[in-house]
Amino acid sequence: MSSIDARSPASPDLVTYRLRRERELSSLYATARSLTALGEIDAVLDSIVREAHELVGTDFTYLSLLGDDGELTVTASQGTISPAFRAAHIPSGTGVGGRVIATGAAAWVSNYLATRDVLHDETFDDLVTPEGMVALLGVPLLVRGEVIGVLFAADRTERPFENDEVALLSAFADHAAVALNNARLYAESRSALRELQDAYATIEQQVAVMERAQSVHESLTRVVLTGGGAQEIAQLLVEHLHGAVTVFDRSGAVVATCTHGPDVAALTVPRPSPDAVEQARQSGRWATTTDRTGVYNSAATVQAGDTHLGVLLLTRSYEPAAGDIRTLERAAQIMGLLILKETAVAEAEERVSGELLTELLLAAGPIGPGLRSRAQTRGVDVGALDVLVVAESDTRGAAEVGRRLHAMSHEWSGVAGEHLGHATMLLSATDAPQAARTIHARLKRELGSPVRVVAERVADERWGAAHLLAVRCAALMQTLGVSDRGATTGDFAMFALLFDSERRDDLDRFLDTSLTSLVDHDARRSTALVPTLTAYFKHAGHLRRTADDLHVHLNTLVKRLDRVDSILGDDWRSPDRALQLHVALRLHELRSAPS
Incomplete structure (x- = not known):
């Protein structure tokens, strides 16, 4: 028998095993390549559990990421049926995941709830029953030797996991960990890029604001140097800030106002908002308030030291930016300089005028x-x-x-x-x-x-x-x-x-001596003896003209004069007494006359 005849034919089980392994390896590398094409973290997580589910063929798969506190949180799943399970949290050191993190190697149990080889968490165990999870395999997601999460494959029937299954899921997890880490780095890079772009945009805005503020400051300074006034300042401000600008003096009177743009077409000349002005005066700077119509009032006080010189008021239908407020404050400072300049000129004119007045009077x-x-x-x-x-x-x-x-x-x-x-x-x-x-x-x-x-x-x-x-x-x-x-x-x-005005007591004594009895009688009896005597002297003692002036009958006048006789005595008509009484009545009239 030749050596070739001596060889036994291949076992059918071995051929099937080899073919299955080839398909698994081919699928493993195909899914690994597909993971590398993804960039978003959420997309990578979903793809990992989906591909793992198809690769291993268990009832369901899920992936839990490790938090800073050592707790695992389910972040993606495939084939699960319980919403609560899809958001489960596994405390540090518990369950199959706790063993995988502790050892850095794969671990499995054929019946999760029945096993005593792992530490159980009651909250997680309560979620296992509705999900129907029995057999569970967990493999680590390793990045530079550090576990960042665990990939799980689970069945709803009790069974052991073969070494090939463990090796296949572990190999896939290695590729998945690399893809997940790349997605994280990609996300961090994009975030850093956005931050840089935002910072650059902010710098550009700040530069624009500074350039505009510098331009406004130069224009405001030019107003002062060229002899301009409050109206020029108001006009300049609305050109840059829009809205309505109103200038008030220290008494609250409007000295200048200007509006710009359709935004303020319906606005009337505003009064300074008491709240805004008071807040600005207390802070020594500015304050912004809104009224019930949604209009913004920004008030900046014009001050020189502790002296209040006026208010600049910006009125707009939208909130002023920080640069707008700085411009308004700077305008208030320039306005203060303008007022001090005008005050100095006025005081100089007053001194010259006062000197001329003194020369004329002397x-x-x-x-x-x-x-x-x-x-x-x-x-x-x-x-x-x-x-x-x-x-x-x-x-x-x-x-x-x-x-x-x-x-x-x-x-x-x-x-x-x-x-x-x-x-x-x-x-x-x-x-x-x-x-x-x-x-x-x-x-x-x-x-x-x-x-x-x-x-x-x-x-x-x-x-x-x-x-x-x-x-x-x-x-x-x-x-x-x-x-x-x-x-x-x-x-x-x-x-x-x-009368010497320095001797007021003497004047009061003279009036009291001359008229007190008549004044008191009029007050007690509701008579009119003092007005009667005033009219009597006014008409030089002529009875008819006196009665006509008082609008009384002649007999009434005579009775009143008789009453005066009984109070002052019969000699009040004598020249000396009459002169004294006439002067006292005239002074009393001047004192009592309305403004």
């Missing part, structure tokens, strides 16, 4: 040509200054009142300032009483408090004498308790000469 004789010429250069015709006004406030200083008079002196072709502690103005007016009332009303509005204004007609350029008389009349008004009135010296001049 002039002892005819005004020389030099003084007339200096006045003329300021637009003041000395010869036309025929009214002098003195203004006083119990709540504001003479310097502040004087500044207000100076601000309005140009409207009266006059000159104003502070002289000997009194706010004073020389002006040209045909109607001195009307001038006094007009100036009083305006000062009261601007100061926001009561003010006394006294006007005196000046003759022959005798401004010094007019000033002295006006000051004495203002002092008498204060002594009488008159704090808020515009009048002429004609109402008070005679009494100002009679």
